[in-house]
Amino acid sequence: MTEIILHLSAGQGPCECEWVVAELARVLCREGEAEGLDCEPVEPLSGTAPSVLLRVVGEGAERFAAARIGTIRWIGASPFRPLHKRRNWFVGVAPAPRADDIPDFREEDIRYQTLRASGPGGQHVNKTDSAVRATHLPTGIxxxxxxxxxxxxNKKIARLKLVMLFDEQRRAGDAGGKRALWGQNRDLERGNAVRSYEGAGFRLRRA
Structure with missing residues (x-):
């Protein structure tokens, strides 16, 4: 059974892009389910999110992901600034990096700690030590x-997030890497979208 983790990101975009990331995650989950896939956020969604990890599982997961990897545009008025003239908002979708593909990332460099999960008052609080903190010892991430x-x-998710942070730090480790990352952000702003949605209902816009 194929499993793919997609990383949805607002890049350097404003709060509107973070709102689009959260809403787009919900839309992609519905699209995935319509194609017979298991599709769900790795962690609970909130109203806005600078980035979201989406787990896609099933036959056809690769095809589903390939059609959505790249820049995605949402067309609509800002939900936070109604008078804002901008109507095109861009977010990025990319496959999450795998540990096996990252140089210098080794399992023996990770320390896992278990602790009791906690939550705001009134919510269920786990009474067992099920939460997991993963630390990359050489970098302190x-x-x-x-x-x-x-x-x-929780251990699997903590490790996945650690791999992503390690990869981001590695890519931005020198001036050239930083320029490359800023270049990607500018490309994201300019568009060249692989898919476009519009309106509060995120209706897919046909080319």
């Missing part, structure tokens, strides 16, 4: 996952 019920699932 650390991530936490506590939203899954099992320790195993």
């Amino acid at each position: 650390a991530t936490l996952s506590q939203d899954q019920r099992s320790q195993f699932a």
Whole structure:
């Protein structure tokens, strides 16, 4: 069974782009389910999100992902600034990096710690030590996952997030890498979208 993790990102975009990221994650989940795929956010969604990890599982997951990787445009008025004239907002979709494809990332460099998951008052608080913090010892990068019920699932997510942060730091490790990343952000703003949605209902816009 094929599993792909997609990374939806607002890049350097404003809060509107972060809103689009969260809404787009919901839209892609509905599209995936319509194609017979299991599609869900790796962690719970909020109203806005600078980035979201989306898990896509099933036969046809690669085809589904390939049609959505790149820049996605949402056309509509800002939900936060009604008088803002801009109507085109761009977010990026990319496959999450895999540890096996990243130089110098080794499992033996990761320290896992379990702790009790916590949440705001009134919400269910896990009474077992199911939350997991993953720390990359050579760099000090650390991530936490506590939203899954099992320790195993939280460990997998914490590791996935750690791989992504390590890869981002590695790519931005020199001036050339930083220029490349800023270049990608500018390309994102200019568009060249692989898919476009419009309106509050995120209706797919046909070419």
